[in-house]
Amino acid sequence: MKKNLLPVKTAGLGVGLLAGAIGLWSYSARPLGQSSAEVPETNRFTKVVLAEKLNEPMEMAILPDERVLFIERHGAVRLYSPVTKQLKTIATIPVSTKYKDKEGTETEAEDGLLGLNLDPNFSQNHWIYLFYSDPGASRNILTRYELRGEELVLASKKILLDVPVQREQCCHTGGSIDWDRDGNLYLSTGDNTSPRATLYAPIDERPGRGPWDAQKSSGNTNDLRGKILRIHPEADGTYTIPNGNLFPKGTDPSDRTKTRPEIYTMGHRNPYRISVDKRTGYVYWGDVGPDAGVDSVNVGPTAEDEYNQAKKPGFFGWPYFVGANKAYYNVDFATNQSGAIFDPAHPINESPNNTGLRELPPAQPAMISYPASESQHFPIMGSGGRSAMAGPVYYKADFPNAKRAFPDYYNGKLFLFEWMRDMILTVSFDQQGNMSQLERFLPDMPFSHPIDMAFGPNGDLYVLEYGTGWFTQNDDSRLVRIEYNGGNRKPVVQLTADQKAGAVPLTVRLSSAGTQDADGDKLTYEWKIGPKTGGQPVTLRAPNPTYTFQKPGRYKAVLTVTDTKGSKETREMEILAGNQPPQVSLSMKGNRSFYFPDQPIAYQVTVSDKEDGSLANGRILASQVLVWAGYEDETAPAQAGHQFSEAAYLGVGKSLMDKSDCKACHFTDKKSVGPAFVEVAKHYKGDANAVASLSNKIIKGGGGVWGDAIMTAHPQLSPADAGEMVKYILTLADAKTAAPSLPLQGTYAIDPNAKGKLVIRASYKDKGANGIPAQTTEEVLALRNPTVALGSSDSQSKNIMLFKMGPQPYPMTIVQASDTYVKFNQLDLTSIRELLFAVAMPSQISPVGGRIEVRLDSPTGQLVGKTDEIVPGKEQSGAAMFQPQMVKTALTPTTGLHDLYFVFKNEKTPKNTLFVPVTVQFIP
Structure with a gap:
């Protein structure tokens, strides 16, 4: 069905993802069972880095002395x-x-x-x-x-x-340890089974294939692997079995040799982090799931990770079931034939590698489960790689004398975390211990693969961050502490200068604009300006002073801001006096906001430098100026900087790669879990089918080329995006990181298949002067693809709902009332004569239709275009309900840059949902 959702060219937007999304929009607008308690302000939490560059940290414990x-x-x-x-x-x-x-x-x-x-x-x-x-x-x-x-x-x-x-x-070790209030120790163990023969259930019963059969471990009542064990350690270094484990002491005598009394729960693949609620005794864990990216007929379901809750002992399904007891088929690996589907009510283990009971307890479904793609049941999980892990349950009463105890809002909540997706979540429960609310914790705070977390005696939340890549020491691996401040908050300091480098005398206007105090306290400002190597600084007491540097040198400007309660914060920046940065100009003809497939871009570059001279007088040579053009991810910034970035040369594929989970398993030039990208590039060099075959493997998962390593499926990626990633990898075969420089003046032909934005860059690095290092100036011109997602608007009015679904860079725009709008800042409408809108009418939102007005500089500004009435039609039902209507409007000739408003109108039923405007195409 997805192949026919939206046959409209949308410059890689993938608006077909609207299918299924609208049916979830009301759920996704707020967390499950939203609490009436007030959510704490996120700026009351601070992330403090304690140690960095760790070497594969695993688990931690906070001692009583912190x-x-x-x-x-x-x-x-x-x-x-x-x-x-x-x-x-x-x-x-x-x-x-x-x-x-x-x-x-x-x-x-x-x-x-x-x-x-x-x-x-x-x-x-x-x-x-x-x-x-x-x-x-x-x-x-x-x-x-x-x-x-x-x-x-x-x-x-x-x-x-x-x-x-x-x-x-x-693979799969588990290894997490926790305790209950009765002094019982819980230990998780993985299934110790290779996933590399199948993306689905590893139940290979052929002789000699025990390492590929999880029935020997997770499904085996007489084996300690794939379990959460529960024992009571004794002082002499032994242990006893507490009452209440899965196989009680009263087990039938004939079966006693077929069960291990240490087992509390079983049927786990890789329960990597567990947690025991000391008050309820409930056990929580994340189970890292298999790798299948799609359902397979007569084999099994799409892979999912799980967050589980055990109120009592039980069997949790692996390797026969995944997620909400989604069943696998009994595949015979010798004949590759499928038998019956496994029954969660009566799971049977008939593997020759099984040394335990044949009949297993009924399978228990996961509390939360989610695939690599968007989850329909838990859209809050997003999409991407998967590694579910469980953290602690927080009770404020456990920290009566804590300096920084977390607020009451989190009392009784379970903290979960997602290793691959770098997110932390909290779960609330009702009186029966059932999940009632799931929400993100500090969604704007960045993490680098959290692998463990624990609360310390002071009430702080400690987090171990494993870092980007597997099996290596990562620069971004850290021990951090998240502190909550329920009282006075320090000012948040911003400082800027109108110029940070220049010839002397250099007059600089300093600014503290943007400095804020979350508590609304009055602030005082103190600047200290002096040589970076030491010396007596000059003190200026004003928010935005001006200072003139008379002598060449490297200086620092330090701003300290203090509130009325004495809390202060300091920031500094460097000022270079003695070398004027170059002046680079990049001019072009035509529309300065968009490129068009059949219109080459005419451009010209000029350069001058106070110390070095200019292109015009010949003291700067054309060969010293670098000019480059290429296509980049629409969401990547294209601001002028001090130097060319590698990503600027490598374009969309590099940008997509940086946002993906690929670096967890691959490095550019050395082996990790998977092969180095350079080796992949060399292996497929000259293979005309490489882009298609590798794109397919990235999306669906698979292996076989690099030993027994299997790549996890990435069904959330579109074929186009996967293709761009492969193209980037293949460029590494020749170790090229830069394209040849373009002429200083000429035309740039537009790729008819281009997507993303076109970025033209011109850069010159001067020779330095007066002991001040060389300065680089870069001029950047970024032109948008003429097909623009409405969800990429710069701002929106009330009653415009942005709905994010899937890996697409921009959300959908749901117009929930008349007289609403979306705004795009400063677009050039020169030569634009028509606009073509793609507008969807999904029946789930009961759209009433309306029209779109195009206005300049305000929602009530000059009207330069409007569509005819857009009314619901036959496309409201069946597979076609996600086919958008294509609606065109002529545009009054307009020149120059304007804020552009798309205003949505329906005077007859103004309080109803109108439609979902998906894209607009600017037609010259």
Whole structure:
């Protein structure tokens, strides 16, 4: 059906995604079961970076004195002190991090130092628990150590529990540790099964294929893998079994040898982070799901990740079910034939690798589940790569003396996080413990793959960020602390200068415009201006002073802003006196807002520099000026900067790649989970079918070329976007990062298949002067594709709803009443004679229709065009209801730049929803 949604060229907008979106718009407008309590202001939360450039951090524990103990996968045990603000490695545990196949080839695995937690009586006994991969045997072990001050006493090691594993193939380790209020320890374990033979259920029962059969582990009642285990550690380093696990002590004698009493929940793929609510005893975890990007007939459903809740022990489905008990088929891997579909009410494990019970408990559905593409049930999850993980449940009463306890709004809420999507969520529950509300937590605060979180004694939320790439030390890997400020807030300081570099005497107008105080306090301003290398600064007490630099040099201007309660904040910037930046001019003929496929762009570049001379007098050579043109992602900024960026040369594909999850598994020039992009480019160099085949593999997932590694499906990507990403990768075969410079004057022919915006850049770097380094000036001209998404408007009136669905860069625009509008800032209408609107009429919003007026500079400004009445028609029902009407209007000849308003009108039924204007095409 999606192939026929919108047969209109929309410059890559993909407005066909409107299908299904409108039916969810009212749900997505607010979180599930919106609470009446007031949401705390996001500016009361501050992210404080404590340590950076960590080496694959895994799990952490906050000590009673607010020190932070955490582990890294390769065995390091590290301790951060809030007093010294220093991070130390206090021990290194020998661990296994690789697996070895039958041919003896070693490959990096997910094994290592995986789990950490403190004993509930840590203040008295100083015990910590570690879960890691034993380098001397095929087992993962739960151990106990004593932490004495800053020393991890290695001789105190006690092994509590063995989890036998296979190390012929990766993956899925689990490894998270938590406690309940009765002192029972919970440990998660992964299915220890390779996903690389299928994107669906790994149930390969052929002889010798045990590493590819999760029935041996997750579906096996007599195996500790693919489980959440629940034991009670004893003082002597042993453990006992608490009452209430999945297989009670009263299990039939004939079955006692077929069950493990440690099992609390089973049927998990990779429950990487778990959490136990100390008050209710409920267990929460995120289960990282499989990789299939589409439903497959007689095989199984699209892959989903899960957030789960266990109010009691149970079986949670894997490898027979995923998400809301979506069932797989019993595929025979020997014949590739499909048997019956598995029954969640009566799951049966008949694998020859099963050593446990044949009949399993009924499968329990996930609390939340979502695919790589947009989720119809949980659109708040967005789209992209998936790695669900569970964080703590917050109770304010647990922090009675905390300096910065989180507000009451979060009391009783569960914190979840998504590793791949860099998001944190909160879940609220009703009196029965059922989910009543799901919402984003600090959606505007950036994270880099959060992998663990915990509340500290002061009420702060600590977050471990793993960083961008797998199996490597990442520069963006961090330990951070999120602090809540319920009282007076520091001013937020902004500072600018009308020029930051120039010849002396250099007069600079300094500005504090944009500085704010969230509490509305009166502010005082103090500037200190002096040499960057030291010396007595000059003090200026005014919000926006002017200062003249008489001598060449590098200076800094420091602004300190103080509120009436004494809270202050400081920012600074550098001023370079002694070298005037070059002047670069990029002029062109024709419309300065849009490009058109059949109209080449005529341009000319001129350059002059106070110290170096100019192109006109020959002291600056044409070869010293760089001119480039190309197409970029419509949403990427195209502002002039101090130098050319690599992305400017590599265009749309590089921009899309930077926004994707690809860097989690790939690096440009070295192997990670997947091959280096350079190696991919070299492998497919000269292959005429490479773009099509690799685009298909990116979208659908797959493997087979680079060993047994399988790439996760990305169904949220359009074929066009995947193609642009592949084209970028293939350019790396020749290690080219820049296109040849264009002439200083000429015409640029428009690609008839162009999408995104056309960006023309001209740049010159001078020679420096008076000891001041060289300055670069870049002039940028950005022209839009003539087909523009209404959802990309710069501002909107009330009763305009923007609905984001899928990976498209812009939301849909739903017009909910008459006399509403969207505004585009400063568009050039020179030579534009017609506008062509694509307007959808989906029946779910009961559209009444109306017309679109085109006005200049205000919603009631000069009328330069209007459509005929747009009325609902036959397209309201069936597959065609997402086919937009194409509505044209002539445009009064207009020149120059104007704010452009599209005003939506229906005087007969002004309070009803009119329609969904999708795109507008500017026709010269």
